[in-house]
Amino acid sequence: MRAMQIVELSGPESALRLVDLPEPGGDGVLIDVRAAGVSFPEVLQTRGAYQLKPDLPFVPGSEVAGVVRETGERVAAFSRLGGFAEAVRVRPEFVFPLADALDFAQGAGLILNYHTAYFALVTRGRTRAGETVLVHGAAGGVGTAALQVAKGLGARTIAVVSSDEKARVARAAGADEVVRSTGAWKDEVRALGGADVAIDPVGGDRFTDTLRSLNTGGRAVVVGFTGGSIPEVRVNRLLLNNIEVVGAGWGAYIGPHPEIVSEIAGRLDALIASGHVRPLIGARFPLERAGEALRLIEGRGATGKVVLEP
Secondary structure (H helix, E strand, O other), rough: OEEEEEOOOOOOOOOOOEEOOOOOOOOOOOEEEEEEOHHHHHHHHOOOOOOOOOOOOOOOOOOOEEEOOOOOEEEEEEEEOOOOEEEEEEHHHHHEOOOOOOOHHHOOOOOHHHHHHHHHHHHHHOOOOOEEEEEEEOHHHHHHHHHHHHHHHOOOEEEEEEHHHHHHHHOOOOOOOOEEEOOOOOOOHHHHOOEEEEEOOOHHHHHHHHOOOOEEEEEEEEEEOOOOOOOOOOOHHHHOOOOOOEOHHHHHHHHOOOOHHHHHHHHHHHHHHOOOOOOOOOEEHHHHHHHHHHHHHHHHOOOEEEEOOO
16 A cells, blocks of 8 residues: 655655555554545654654554445544555544545544544633634634634634635634734734633744733633744733633543543534534645645645545
């Protein structure tokens, strides 16, 4: 089978090679991959900067959609590694039926982005119907997922984006209001009534203003740092305004709590059935152009979900 391996830790431009490998053996469900999700962790893996550091060479790719070889069932799955290939074996508890309403590319965008969004909003952020959710990086994969899930929970949404095109994508994902990260977005959010929950996969120097945009009792949920730098918090802000900073590390959480994966999958199935969850596909690449897909994400040019189609 064809697969893309990370063969050196030199970044998306040169780390990947297209290779022929034997089909994966061992235990687990054998899935013929129709689409594989591409995410920021794979960008980090090409530089050895992600917490999961397999020995070289290895096949990256943690989320796929495809067909179970043995039964022909359409599924979405969390593969952790090995997804950038024509076939992958996945632990049975991480394989889920793919709703007829979604195509394979959308299925490949379900696991990381939507499970992370639900985990951040509900498990960690305690979002309730009627609250206002502020979403940074709102045109990206996690951002569009957070907007859709928040709307499905009955929340009002405010998107933070950097361009007209990204504003259009955020609106399509369900944003009620859109503000520009290049302007006085914190003041605009406050003028709109402030936020009760902020979902931040970006980090960087805007985090202090995120805290300032929260209402009393608000929760800032840290999802990642695609902006590059990890912010520091002056905890007196938390004390004076009675707000919280909450970490949402879905990948770290599911290790000791694997049952939450099927639990969230069931909750998302309900949101798919209600029409709230429809992953937005921003770009599709053939397997051999995986490096280009990663560069698009690294350059902050991606909107919606980026997928490979072997």
